[in-house]
Amino acid sequence: MQLTPTNPLRETALEIAEVAGSAGWDLPPRLYALVRTSSLISDEPALARELGVGEDDVDDSYTAVEQDDLPADRRFEDFVTEIVWPPQVDGTAVVLERLMLPPDAEEALPDDEAEVVDFVADHPDRQEVRLTVAVTRDGQAHCIVDVRGSDELAEGPDLVPGLVAMLRQTLVE
Numbered sequence: 001m002q003l004t005p006t007n008p009l010r011e012t013a014l015e016i017a018e019v020a021g022s023a024g025w026d027l028p029p030r031l032y033a034l035v036r037t038s039s040l041i042s043d044e045p046a047l048a049r050e051l052g053v054g055e056d057d058v059d060d061s062y063t064a065v066e067q068d069d070l071p072a073d074r075r076f077e078d079f080v081t082e083i084v085w086p087p088q089v090d091g092t093a094v095v096l097e098r099l100m101l102p103p104d105a106e107e108a109l110p111d112d113e114a115e116v117v118d119f120v121a122d123h124p125d126r127q128e129v130r131l132t133v134a135v136t137r138d139g140q141a142h143c144i145v146d147v148r149g150s151d152e153l154a155e156g157p158d159l160v161p162g163l164v165a166m167l168r169q170t171l172v173e
Contacts, residue, residue: 013087013142017132034091083170089152
């Protein structure tokens with residue numbers, strides 16, 4: 001039984017998560033511009049050909065265009081606020097790896113941000129997760145959480161609300 005209805009954004013997020021999964025773990029963030037496939041073909045035919053997108057792909061889907069040269073010396077959350085996508089970009093997506101704690105462990109988090117990193121890294125119940133989050137200008141969102149060592153994915157529109165909000169800010173004109 002599928003709990004999350006399929007739609008073009010979900011399909012794109014799943015494709016991005018699959019590519020990330022095939023690349024393995026312990027990788028830097030990956031950022032994508034999401035463009036309606038039909039717009040890409042009509043507005044940027046050379047790029048569409050380079051990405052292997054053709055006339056047969058014209059539907060309401062998105063094409064994910066990976067962005068190069070992300071700052072390697074800064075956390076994604078520290079530079080995402082500087083990103084502003086042009087109007088031709090219909091959405092954006094990111095793949096990040098993070099450590100996650102169970103909800104009951106969050107009560108014991110230290111107040112000092114510098115101590116939080118060590119606390120989480122040393123916590124016995126931490127889990128390594130790969131987050132794939134995609135959002136569009138029209139307000140849609142889809143999140144995928146892949147727990148390292150597990151074969152199952154959690155997915156839905158609001159699993160990572162903080163990251164959804166950060167990405168939405170990059171789409172504000």
